[in-house]
Amino acid sequence: GQQLNQSPQSMFIQEGEDVSMNCTSSSIFNTWLWYKQDPGEGPVLLIALYKAGELTSNGRLTAQFGITRKDSFLNISASIPSDVGIYFCAGQLSGGSNYKLTFGKGTLLTVNP
Amino acid sequence: NAGVMQNPRHLVRRRGQEARLRCSPMKGHSHVYWYRQLPEEGLKFMVYLQKENIIDESGMPKERFSAEFPKEGPSILRIQQVVRGDSAAYFCASSPDISGNTIYFGEGSWLTVV
Numbered sequence: 001g002q003q004l005n006q007s008p009q010s011m012f013i014q015e016g017e018d019v020s021m022n023c024t025s026s027s028i029f030n031t032w033l034w035y036k037q038d039p040g041e042g043p044v045l046l047i048a049l050y051k052a053g054e055l056t057s058n059g060r061l062t063a064q065f066g067i068t069r070k071d072s073f074l075n076i077s078a079s080i081p082s083d084v085g086i087y088f089c090a091g092q093l094s095g096g097s098n099y100k101l102t103f104g105k106g107t108l109l110t111v112n113p
Numbered sequence: 114n115a116g117v118m119q120n121p122r123h124l125v126r127r128r129g130q131e132a133r134l135r136c137s138p139m140k141g142h143s144h145v146y147w148y149r150q151l152p153e154e155g156l157k158f159m160v161y162l163q164k165e166n167i168i169d170e171s172g173m174p175k176e177r178f179s180a181e182f183p184k185e186g187p188s189i190l191r192i193q194q195v196v197r198g199d200s201a202a203y204f205c206a207s208s209p210d211i212s213g214n215t216i217y218f219g220e221g222s223w224l225t226v227v
Contacts, residue, residue: 004155035218042117042204042218043156088155097169099144099208101216103155 006089006104013079014112021087021107022073029091032065032072033101037086046087047074079111117142117207117219118187125225132192132199134222138207145188146216147180150202159203162188195226 006023013019023032031050035043047058049065049072056063062075072091076083086108090101118137126132138145143163148156149172159172162182170180177195182188192199202223208216 006155040221040223042220044218045216090156099146099161099169100158101148101156103148103157105153105155 004089004091004102004104006107008107009105010108010110012110012112015079015081017079019076019079019083019109020073021089021109022071023089023091023104024071025091025102026070027091027093028069029102030069030094030098031092032063033090033092034061034063034072034074035088035090035103037088037106039085043088076109079109081111081113084109084111117205117217119203119205119219119222121222122220123223123225125227126195127227128196129194132195132224134190134192134203134205134224135187136190136205136207136219137187138205139217142207142209142217144208144210145182146206146208147188147190148204148206148218150204150221152201156204159190192224195224197226200224200226 004023004025033048034046037043047056047063052069053067054065060077086106088106089104120135145162147159149159150156160180161169165184177193179191202221204218204221206216206218
């Protein structure tokens with residue numbers, strides 16, 4: 001099945017720093033999604049990307065859909081303590097199984113105030 | 114508008130017992146999905162249901178696991194004769210259609226098998 005490689009596994013940064021994380025896939029996806037999961041909670045959608053090359057922002061978050069459709073990155077600018085959590089990328093195929101989301105293993109972000 | 118509601122949030126079961134996890138989708142959503150998250154892993158697709166129909170259960174273990182979404186009431190994920198390896202967070206999601214940006218996740222049910 002499809003696999004997503006998400007990196008880095010974890011990051012420890014100071015408040016105010018920028019953060020970048022990315023996902024690569026062995027398969028082409030039609031949609032890339034980025035989620036944040038707080039401890040003991042479900043994932044919450046941050047950004048959805050639908051076209052190769054697309055660059056989308058949501059506040060301090062910016063994500064891009066790679067040209068090859070096999071990768072995506074997420075940037076967080078000027079991090080704050082509430083950015084702490086696990087960030088997951090997820091890919092969605094087209095065609096018959098396009099309801100399935102394939103998730104990466106997550107990037108654990110810690111922000112030191 | 115209430116979100117996806119899951120209960121119980123936390124469940125402890127002894128090996129060999131049954132676990133039943135319930136999910137009420139968001140109002141107006143007829144598509145329900147169950148995902149499992151093992152410790153320090155991403156979410157893995159288990160099953161996709163519409164009212165009274167299992168559309169895709171390719172991610173479900175072949176034995177002991179079953180899911181339903183009856184005409185009335187919540188979707189149920191049932192795990193019979195639980196084993197320690199079933200300990201995980203089980204997330205339900207719902208959507209009004211199958212587009213990725215309309216899939217909303219519940220807060221999860223954490224199953225611990227002792």
